[in-house]
Amino acid sequence: AKINLIIPAAGTGQRMQSEQPKQYLQLNGLSLLGHSVSRFQEWASQYQHTLNTVVVLPKGDTLPSEVVGVVTCTGGASRADSVFAGLKALASLDALSEDWVMVHDAARPLVLATDIERLYQTLVADEVGGILAEPITATVKQAKANVIEKTLNRESLFLAQTPQMFRFGLLMQALIDCDRSQITDEAAAVEGLGLCPKVVLGSRQNIKITVPEDLVFAQSWLKHPSE
Ligand code: CTP
Ligand code: MG
Numbered sequence: 001a002k003i004n005l006i007i008p009a010a011g012t013g014q015r016m017q018s019e020q021p022k023q024y025l026q027l028n029g030l031s032l033l034g035h036s037v038s039r040f041q042e043w044a045s046q047y048q049h050t051l052n053t054v055v056v057l058p059k060g061d062t063l064p065s066e067v068v069g070v071v072t073c074t075g076g077a078s079r080a081d082s083v084f085a086g087l088k089a090l091a092s093l094d095a096l097s098e099d100w101v102m103v104h105d106a107a108r109p110l111v112l113a114t115d116i117e118r119l120y121q122t123l124v125a126d127e128v129g130g131i132l133a134e135p136i137t138a139t140v141k142q143a144k145a146n147v148i149e150k151t152l153n154r155e156s157l158f159l160a161q162t163p164q165m166f167r168f169g170l171l172m173q174a175l176i177d178c179d180r181s182q183i184t185d186e187a188a189a190v191e192g193l194g195l196c197p198k199v200v201l202g203s204r205q206n207i208k209i210t211v212p213e214d215l216v217f218a219q220s221w222l223k224h225p226s227e
Contacts, residue, residue: 003120004095004168005040005053006086009033009106010075012058015210022209023106024064028222032209034066035109040102041069043113049120054089055106056082080180080189087172097169100129103186104163107209110221111163119165119200129166130198131187132206133158160185161202170195 013022023033030038037055044051053070055063063072073089075082083103090101100120104111119132136159140152164186166174174189183189187197205221207214 002050002052002099003044004090004099004101005051005163006083006090006101006103007033007036007040007053007055007070007106008075008079008082008086008103009036010056010058010082010085011079011107013107016212018212021058025209025215027109027215027218030066031064032109033106034064036104036106036111037067037070039109039111039113040104040116043116046113047117047120052090052093052095054086054093056086056089076180078181080175080178080183080186083171083186084175084180087168087175090168091172095168097167099168100124100165101168101171102163102165103171105208108162108206109209110218111206112203115202115206116163119163119202122200123165123198126198127167128170128190128195128197129164130200131164131185132161132202133199134161134202134204134206135159158199160187161206161208164197166190166197 009023016022018025024031027035055070055072056075057072059074073085075085115132123130136154136157140154142149142152166186171186174193178189178192190197207217209215
């Protein structure tokens with residue numbers, strides 16, 4: 001099947017506090033963006049999917065030389081603005097309303113092919129789509145100031161990951177209708193349409209590189225891969 005992929009890589013990485021935006025930082029000799037793109041390319045070749053990939057970059061930036069076989073466009077102020085820009089780029093590449101589009105953070109370089117394939121196979125006949133997510137292992141408290149109001153039931157709580165997979169036309173409409181300065185993932189925009197995206201179990205290895213110590217986890221996972 002033909003699958004559209006948007007990799008938002010247009011952030012500035014404020015929490016990483018590095019000299020260059022984190023998507024360009026090297027991990028075992030390859031940029032985080034390079035890892036993320038090549039994990040999808042390996043998945044597609046392993047499971048015989050055809051990928052149509054748009055990488056969304058900060059204004060004025062060019063692709064790292066190791067990233068090949070993708071088109072680029074310029075991102076916006078928020079992550080949702082950048083994904084919206086990616087959707088418009090796909091529209092000019094003739095994406096159809098019913099086509100699937102996956103959105104995957106450049107900052108998640110360790111995503112597993114088996115997880116991407118599980119998301120795809122679980123939802124391919126679905127009308128809406130959904131996300132990879134991991135169960136919560138901690139005990140979660142809801143508090144106001146320092147006073148606990150209640151303990152949340154973790155059976156019903158998940159940490160949202162990417163990729164997130166939605167129908168092209170639906171995601172476009174969701175991102176037109178939502179407040180793009182507020183939402184932090186595609187599912188939230190789709191929920192805003194009154195629809196119910198699905199949760200598909202992902203692996204803990206699929207971390208988002210957010211703060212410097214996350215790179216240490218990433219390095220150790222690359223040394224002891226689960227796949
Ligand atoms: N992103 C984007 N456009 C933006 C903001 C974020 O394309 N305006 C991308 C980032 O490059 C990253 C992904 O969205 O691949 C997840 O966002 P996040 O981890 O928040 O990255 P940053 O916004 O760059 O980091 P920070 O929030 O610490 O500044
Ligand atoms: Mg951010």
